[in-house]
Amino acid sequence: MERKAEIAHRCLLLDKSEIARGWHLFELEAPLLACAEPGQFVHLRTGCSSDPLLRRPISIHYADAAAGRIRLLVQVSGRGTALLARSSPGEELDLLGPFGRGFPFLDEAAPALFVAGGIGMAPLFFAAAQRQRAGLPFEFILGGRSSAFLPPEEYFLDHGFAPLTATEDGSRGLRGLATALLEKRLAEANRPGRIHACGPMPMLTRVVELARAAGVPLHLSLESRMACGVGACLGCAVPVKVQGNIEYRRVCRDGPVFDGEAVCIGN
């Protein structure tokens, strides 16, 4: 029996740069991954020994199908990501994927609103870039600690859009949280058709409240510790509401993007 798809990819690292403090942008030659959809992720090894043992899930940050290239945006947050940050162009990275179900309805005409907290912008950037290319309307709200901890504005402008930004110290855009921008935006008369969000849990909790109150459909990309990445180990389970009951769903296979109504966040 011939398997339909490749799961394992050794990808040449073409370029690597630190585009914000602790955020490393990887450009990889990956023709078979370049057809991935926004919201999908790859599962990558951070070294070649048994320690660290597990792969790390990282969103596809951008894919250029024509050039056969993908980008990953990795924030150093522990041992594995620190090891990754030490790799250099010319090396090969060991990736599995693409895995998971991405953001739905990205090709609909109604305006979309993306809400990104910190590194949560990695998959949303890809979704926004896709709508930009298709000439579909969207807005992008971005929140971060401080300007130095976010990619420069040109990074977004190169892809044809400018995010509405909030930083906790006011060094870029509004002083405050991304959700304050969202609240303001949802108070306006012309509401977006749909919200897609990714970011830290406190932000997502507030986004769920605001979207519910405004009656705008919401899709959230969730994080969870993973082992297999394909649905086999049940290690990445998160509780979701299914017909009034709470059941566990796999972030890697049933997500990482979940319906805002189903997730057990907020009330």
Place this chain on the structure above:
Amino acid sequence: METDPRLALDLAGIKMRNPLIAASGCYGFGFDYLPWVDPRDWGAIALKGMTLKPRAGNPPPRLAETPSGLLNAIGLQNPGIDYFLEAIRPRLGELGCPVIANIAGESVEEYRELAAILDRVAEVSAVEINISCPNVRRGGISFGQDPATVEKLVGAVRRVYRGPLIVKLSLEAGDIAAVARAAESGGADILSLINTLKGMVIDVHSRRPLLGNITGGLSGPAIRPVAVRAVWEVAGAVSLPLIGMGGIASAEDALQFILAGAAAVAVGTANFVHPHVAREICRGLQRYLDEQGMGHYSELIGAARG
């Protein structure tokens, strides 16, 4: 991958293309890797542990990485035997390799009932009874510790299940050889070992146990030497064929278990790192046989015992 007669075996009635088994709980019901990995790379696939009633499983986080290891506390999440019969059983033929049903219960009666049901399921080639899961409060490990209870449990299952019966042992039992002998007298055909070892990790920032279930089961390379030792000990205590497992990720690892006395080996955690691990281990075993000029891998079973 091509079938190599030098790797084929009949494991107490389970007809396997090669001695590699996908370890229970690490391969779902066999379908999750299907788009990418040919299930016929495996000699057999052990399914996720099943119970009579559906089980929701433990609250997250369910995983913690440890040095060369993985701590899991899934809590036997499974859809229950009725769902299995209705929705999973009809598809098992697609896998094209023998399937081992892994069962767990909270009482002897539950194990017996599950085994009696599976006795009538032709798609299942063997039953593995998990008397050693560290992640469920009742049943599981408590069954695995006391030889007399193990003998009674295995005997009860033996009376209702006619196919190859595997008993999965834990090292939590103080004397694993005694438990192995009890399983043998109870009527087991095969013993598999080891299940995960109970452990825990504490998050120093939150000052709380990291896992939702507090404790979990340790697997991966970290437990390999302990598992090899367990196979060595049990191989000396019983005459049943053994399935060795615990941290196997390469042909060399698999060979250690075989040389210690295992007739077959199971691979769990390594799938998460290398989805093509079965194929790669088979190739490695073939190379080893070539180098040693051997006709069949079974000549190596227990060969380190002198």
